[in-house]
Amino acid sequence: MDQYVKSIVPIIEVKYESFTQVEKSIADFFLTNREAVDLSAKSVSEQLFVSMAALSRFAKKCGFQGYREFVYSYKESIAESRFTEVTTSNVRKVLNIYQEIINKAYSLVDEAQMMRIVEYINGAEQVWICGKGSSGLAASEMEERFMRIGVNINSLQEADRIRMCTVFQDKNKLVIGMSLSGESEEILYLLEGAYARGAKTILFTANDKEIFKEFCTEVVLIPSIKYMYGGNIVSPQLPLLAMMDILYYYYVDEDEEKKFMYNNTIQALNDRKKQPHYWIE
Incomplete structure (x- = not known):
């Protein structure tokens, strides 16, 4: 590092x-x-x-x-590598953006916060994660990864379902919202409603606001750059996935049971390929 x-x-x-x-x-x-x-x-x-x-x-x-x-x-930190628009190669231009995102993620990550979120996940009967657009795809990816290590997790991307899910929250639930802009109406609606019902709430965002403290247990700051919101050079999912990978590693690190469970899911997929297809005549 x-x-x-x-x-x-x-x-x-x-x-x-x-x-x-x-x-x-x-x-x-x-x-x-x-x-x-x-x-x-x-x-x-x-x-x-x-x-x-x-x-x-x-x-x-x-x-x-x-x-x-x-x-x-x-x-x-003034000597930090900075992105420049004057580059000699399109490949270098994209990789410079990747490097900037990684550097910013390193600057923003709060290790104590990661450990608190791990405890929230462990203590929740059910985890809900939601996002719209590219953030929704990142939420779906998080569901896939944490489901494979035994977390009872569901992802939501459709606006009406996100709103309706609010009524199912209570003190035994954990709700995670993903919004780079911090302005997604449905995501904020769910977080505010869930918090009022006693659930732990976490917002992943690149736009911190004082009001988030009123209904978010944790605000995880995500790196962003001027090219990101349009997604015209790199995917807006990238900073979300980077921070999610960091959280995932904290969650499974030195936990042999979780690693064993993940390996079992791989074995289950391999076993499927070996089973005879009895239903084929």
């Missing part, structure tokens, strides 16, 4: 919509002026015409104790 660098840029990106207008101007500065030399509070406040107190509030919203700690971490 030495080739990856922890960066705070993805944190600024996913929290962007939760910032005030003043804080957004500060965020824009750090997202677009990465070569700036003088990042002292006095210099930045004068350049942006904001108070030093505003810089402090911005830093705290990004998870730091103050502006000084924020700038130190920012400078530490």
Whole structure:
């Protein structure tokens, strides 16, 4: 993992919509002026015409104790590999995006949070996972993988079914929603309704908002880049699948029973090929 660098840029990106207008101007500065030399509070406040107190509030919203700690971490990660539109090859262009997603996932993943989610899965009688469009395909993939290691999990993609599923939730259920934009009406409706009924709720999103804290037990931050929402270069599923793989590994790591169960599903598929077809005359 030495080739990856922890960066705070993805944190600024996913929290962007939760910032005030003043804080957004500060965020824009750090997202677009990465070569700036003088990042002292006095210099930045004068350049942006904001108070030093505003810089402090911005830093705290990004998870730091103050502006000084924020700038130190920012400078530490300034050497992070950055995507550039000027490339010599289409192959390199796509692979650069893949690398950026992986680097951002590394910066955003919260290992303690992964362990908490593992406990939620273990403690739930039933897990529901939902998404629409590309997020729905990622939800279906998660159902397939976790079902094979014994998790009672169902995926939902159709809008009406997502809404109707709300009434079946209770304290014994776990509901996972996937929405890169964080604006999918049906997904948020299910999470809010399930939370009100006592279920644990988790949202995978690339757009963190303060309101999510009102009805989400956990918000898992997903990396995103400017090319992603349209899916015109790489699939929007990619960052969701990357984070899902990390969660899956945490769930099965050092659990021989789960590994044994997965191997049994493979054996069951192989056994099917060996069985005689008695129904064929």
